[in-house]
Amino acid sequence: MSTNKPSNFQQAITGEWHGLPSVFDADGNHTGFNKVSRASVFEGDRTTYWMETNFMNSGELRNRFDLPNCRFEFGVIDSDQDRVYCGPDFVGAGRPFGMLVDSNYYSPGWNCDLKTVNLVLPERGIQVYSSLLYEGETLVSVFNGIYKVTQDHDTNPDTQAMISDFLDGERQRASQPFVLPVKEQGQWKGTFQVYDVNQEYVGDAEVVMDYQPTSLTTADVQVKVTGAIEKEYSYSRTRVNNSHSYSGDGKGSMYGNGRSYGRYLWSVQHLHGEAFKIRSRDAIIDDENSICSIWQIYKSGKEALTAFGVLEWTETEQVLKAQYVK
Structure with a gap:
């Protein structure tokens, strides 16, 4: 009832x-x-x-x-x-x-x-x-x-x-793979709603992700989160088929992996030097590379926060261009 x-x-x-x-x-x-x-x-x-x-x-x-x-x-x-x-x-x-x-x-x-x-x-x-x-x-x-x-x-x-x-x-x-811009540099930006473990709304977080491809299957990413969540980190991401991985150069970097099923990607990222990790589900929801993200954030091995929102993509320039040999 x-x-x-x-x-x-x-x-x-x-x-x-x-x-x-x-x-x-x-x-x-x-x-x-x-x-x-x-x-x-x-x-x-x-x-x-x-x-x-x-x-x-x-x-x-x-x-x-x-x-x-x-x-x-x-x-x-x-x-x-x-x-x-x-x-x-x-x-x-x-x-x-x-x-x-x-x-x-x-x-x-x-x-x-x-x-x-x-x-x-x-x-x-x-x-x-x-x-x-x-x-x-x-x-x-x-x-x-x-x-x-x-x-x-x-x-x-x-x-x-x-x-x-x-x-x-x-x-x-629906069957298109989760592939981020291959040659274009740009930025995702959006507002996430943030809830605590008691399912209480605690505020909004502004998320900015700067993205630069380094090859056709790799990219460097800088992430800054402010507001209800305060965190900065970076990672290099690699995609092999539908397997994704994250690595860095030590403190302040995320390490982890994920697997995509069509437009949807599930991943786990661990922050180097802290008891902090993110379990994420990301989905590309339109033809403009908008990403709907859901983050379950863990601190000290315990679920701490749930955050979600839509990240809108803005392209700045094409960084991987035609190559020539003289």
């Missing part, structure tokens, strides 16, 4: 969400799509989450995840502290941090434990979604994609056409 008033997050996700999440195997190979329409509906004193899917894949993953003619529908205990999923389709819970929900739940039909992150960006009318699916600690698959919200999809032909165009665009973009 729920309280008589929906949570802040429940109010933020009112409407029907439409998406075409990509499906990847554990190595990062794109295997197809899962066409989804879904909504979380607050009625009376109950919240019900429903989801209709079309699992457009073949082979092993389809055999595992396709449940034909099955409408997912499960009760939710809704609050701003926890969103508890009561089955039968999913059993577990999610933690809201403002417009972000970080969830961990089990799917009996898929025999998978899911670690799912949803971030609503109201100014863009989208939800940036990802799920890591596990057997124990073994990664089985990854789902990720962008959802767009509507309030009148069933009755408005213009809305239906807009969603159809959006899904066509997603079909083209």
Whole structure:
């Protein structure tokens, strides 16, 4: 059962969400799509989450995840502290941090434990979604994609056409790899909302990332964070296929690695000389290299802060140009 008033997050996700999440195997190979329409509906004193899917894949993953003619529908205990999923389709819970929900739940039909992150960006009318699916600690698959919200999809032909165009665009973009500008120098800049471990908002942080390619697969990055988080660090990043790594020259440098699944990159970065690390999920969300980032910050081995926002890209110049031999 729920309280008589929906949570802040429940109010933020009112409407029907439409998406075409990509499906990847554990190595990062794109295997197809899962066409989804879904909504979380607050009625009376109950919240019900429903989801209709079309699992457009073949082979092993389809055999595992396709449940034909099955409408997912499960009760939710809704609050701003926890969103508890009561089955039968999913059993577990999610933690809201403002417009972000970080969830961990089990799917009996898929025999998978899911670690799912949803971030609503109201100014863009989208939800940036990802799920890591596990057997124990073994990664089985990854789902990720962008959802767009509507309030009148069933009755408005213009809305239906807009969603159809959006899904066509997603079909083209969804399997593109997480590759940052290859030859162009520039800067990402944005404002992150910051929450503490009690899910309380503690303020905003301004993030500036100066980026300079040093080869077609490497770049040097300087990061400055001010406000609710005060930190400066740097790293050299390297990409080999969908494997990413970070290194530096000692104190003040980040070291770590990550793996991308299409447009989404999961990474862990450790700050040299401090008990400080960042677990990050980054997603390229448009054709202008805007990055939606979610940081889980750990201090002394304990979760300390959750920060998230959108970094907008500004190109300054092309630094890798045609070479000649005299």
